Amino acid sequence: PTAVPDDELLILSVSVGNVGRLGDLTESLEHRVYRRPLHIAHVSPSELPEHWIGLESVDYIRWDEANPTTLSERQLNALIEWVRQGGTLLILASPADGSFALKKSLDAVLPVQIGELITVTQLQSLYDARLKGMKDPPPAPIYSPPIPLVRCKARDGASVIARDDDGRSDLITSRREGRGLIMFCGVTEKHLLQQAGSAISLYEALFQLSREECEEA
Numbered sequence: 001p002t003a004v005p006d007d008e009l010l011i012l013s014v015s016v017g018n019v020g021r022l023g024d025l026t027e028s029l030e031h032r033v034y035r036r037p038l039h040i041a042h043v044s045p046s047e048l049p050e051h052w053i054g055l056e057s058v059d060y061i062r063w064d065e066a067n068p069t070t071l072s073e074r075q076l077n078a079l080i081e082w083v084r085q086g087g088t089l090l091i092l093a094s095p096a097d098g099s100f101a102l103k104k105s106l107d108a109v110l111p112v113q114i115g116e117l118i119t120v121t122q123l124q125s126l127y128d129a130r131l132k133g134m135k136d137p138p139p140a141p142i143y144s145p146p147i148p149l150v151r152c153k154a155r156d157g158a159s160v161i162a163r164d165d166d167g168r169s170d171l172i173t174s175r176r177e178g179r180g181l182i183m184f185c186g187v188t189e190k191h192l193l194q195q196a197g198s199a200i201s202l203y204e205a206l207f208q209l210s211r212e213e214c215e216e217a
Helices: 020-027 073-084 124-130 189-196 199-206
Strands: 009-014 038-043 060-066 088-093 112-120 147-154 159-164 169-177 180-185
Touching (some): 020 038, 020 189, 073 088, 073 169, 124 159, 147 159, 189 199
Parallel strands (some): 009 038, 009 060, 060 088
16 A cells, blocks of 8 residues: 555556556656656456545546446446546446446446447547658558447537547547546557557546656756
8 A cells, every 4th residue: 555645646547457558657757757746556347446435535547448337336326426526537448339338327427429339440530640740641550350449429518539530439538527527438548559659648648647847957
């Protein structure tokens, strides 16, 4: 256990495996100093608390390969109430088709209407946006085998952060819920980062992590 002061940031990784690429944020900090010191912790979905107060010290949660059917209603309600109290939740979808529709409490607060599960060989629009301004950008990498993507449509009041035109899906979206924010991504972390670039730049943008301006010697 590590005590995290109130003026420091805590990001919680929720996944069946390990902390994943979220760990890139703290693996090497000699060239990156954030305005608020950053800590990363990890739990499996089954370890999430059943009351939001158990997450009170957490600022951001990244739930990768999210399958809501693995959580109890009490755990889901605690997670939603934590968002309403000011937390930021990033959900990266699981290939488990239909799992979100089975949990009405979570589906009601998502920034997207969940559609069918499809497979794609590339995320060309996302890749083009990352390389915007290049004179001769290379083609997007091809997924082999194709990857699963949950096709989504942004709901009223939601903001579209990234869209995949080929898959006809609002790929990454966000919407306010109470004092907090819920973001939804239609693919898992490992697939997204194959074409979205650095994990550090991705999470800095999504979680709005501000770096300190270092004085030159």
